[in-house]
Amino acid sequence: MARIVILGAGESGAGAAVLAQKKGFDTFVSDMSLIKDKYKAMLNERGIQWEEGKHTEELILNADEVIKSPGIPNDAPIILKLKNQGTPIISEIEFAGRYTNAKMICITGSNGKTTTTSLIYHIFKKAGLNVGLAGNIGQSLAYQVAECNYDYYVIELSSFQLDNMYKFHANIAVLMNITPDHLDRYGFEMQNYVDAKFRIIQNQTDDDAFIFWNDDPIIQKELHKYGIHGQYFPFAEKNEEGVAAFTEENKVYFTRPIAFNMEQEELALTGTHNLFNSMAAGISANIAGIRKECIREALNDFKGVEHRLEKVARVKGVDYINDSKATNVNSCWYALQSMKTKTVLILGGKDKGNDYNEIADLVKEKCSGLIFLGLHNEKLHDFFGNFGLPIVDAQSMPDAVNAAYNMAKKGETVLLSPCCASFDLFKSYEDRGDQFKECVRNL
Known part of the structure; x- marks a missing residue:
């Protein structure tokens, strides 16, 4: 029996442990901090072994594969030891993606990703689709793959999660913007952070979609480097050739796959940044085949995200x-x-x-x-x-x-x-x- 060790027993780690055990792996969870009671209960109910307040090397270094919490730095001592001996280290999202055929709508960016993710999920739910919310918000993807059976997942992805994703495939990838963030985790090298964000489009095929902010200077500068296969769906403040959404005379225009428009004042969210969030969400729903009437209605009655304005x-x-x-x-x-x-x-x-x-x-x-x-x-x-x-x-x-x-x-x-x-x-x-x-x- 293959052994999987999960480092970190927060939402993603506990969820990964549930899925690993369900798939028949010898599963062990280790957390340097104290584990919250609700996650201990989740592990105990299933008889999954765990430890807290330490990393016992003899119980970790014998893993066939390690699932690392995104909060653990890549230069943590136990991570360096695992790397030195060649043990594969992956993210919970990477692991969960192996066990579902659901369509993946994945959102990243320095800003706006939580609002955009929540908005896309709201539209999909309103359209009656069988959809889960995962990643940085909602329940962990691995837990949902283990316990639910969704047709779609809308997933907010941080650069830390993307760092340890290798074969995961986003059917719709959304890149909101790239501005300096988390540089302390990337050796204070902006390019390292940029490369992490662009990992969201790795493994895309010609049948997939890549949605991005066309006016972002870093995205424009970097686009040509990554061998993108998905179809482009850029959004912009003004009408430009090829854009899938833009604004003009206080209206938001969506151009494809189905063309429609709505008054800006009908959008639930205000401010320029939320205009872009609404565009990205509307394009995602449009690509998924959701009716334009439903998209309009959902963009109008969305309640917003806690802790964001x-x-x-x-x-x-x-x-x-x-x-x-x-x-x-x-x-x-x-x-x-x-x-x-x-x-x-x-x-x-x-x-x-x-x-x-x-x-x-x-x-x-x-x-x-x-x-x-x-x-x-x-x-x-x-x-x-x-x-x-x-x-x-x-x-x-x-x-x-x-x-x-x-x-x-x-x-x-x-x-x-x-x-x-x-x-x-x-x-x-x-x-x-x-x-x-x-x-x-x-x-």
Whole structure:
């Protein structure tokens, strides 16, 4: 019996273990951190062996194949030992893809992928298709392949997941954009990150579709390098030759496979970035053969994504917006661009090699004050300190929200859009956003 070891027992690792055991593998799970109770229960119910708080080498290095959590760095000591002895290391998505013939709609990008993934899933569900939601959101793909029987999967993929995918095949691949992110994981080499994102189109055939933002300079520069076989479906802000969606006179036009249009004001999501998200989702549904009437209706009644420009409350004439999912500078740029009032911006956290020049002009134009929320705010002070804006340091969410409450004037907006990862003060960006909402509602 072949032995599979899963490193990391979060959503993807626990799901991979369930599928591995179901397929008859000798399965073992190891996590350097403590395993959440719900995942322990999932493993115990099935009699799957596990350990927490350590990696026991003699139980790991004898694996025939290892499934690695995307959160584990490629240079972790146990990973380097496995690589040195030639043990194959794959992602949970790669593993799950071996055991299903479902159509895969896969979405990646530096920004917008969660909203676009959720929107595509919403359209497919509304159309009555048998569809699962997986990847960075929803249940793990492996768990769903083991326990469900979907015809389609809509999957949000991070660069970390793509790193360990080799034979997986996306029937529809969506690349929203590429801006600097996670450079600390890629040797501070932008090309390494770009190459990871373009792995989404590996193994595509002429029958497959590649949807991408035509105006992204990095995508345009890199397109010719990767031997793309899928059919192109680019989207753009303006009508250009060959685009599958564009805007003109406050309408969104979809050109193929079936041509239709809708008023921009009918879209549930506002802002330029959400216009692109809606285009990518609409094209995906169009390719899948969903009726244009259904696509229009779903683009109109979508409720949005938690922690992404989420309106929390209005307190004494000040709007509070939770954009905790903005874990890179470009994401914050889109958030600031969409602000209609002067804004108190809360930013900071675990820096990933950020270049704040991208938001400098918007901060000068839109912001009335800055709150730096992090353990180490020196880089933020160095960059923004001479902008002439009031600045407050905070090392907890209650302190940040109280500072914002004191700083913001009636008619302004308080925006949590951190530009950074959350792991210095919070468990996750969800934890950060949830704490922000709770503090705001307690004002």
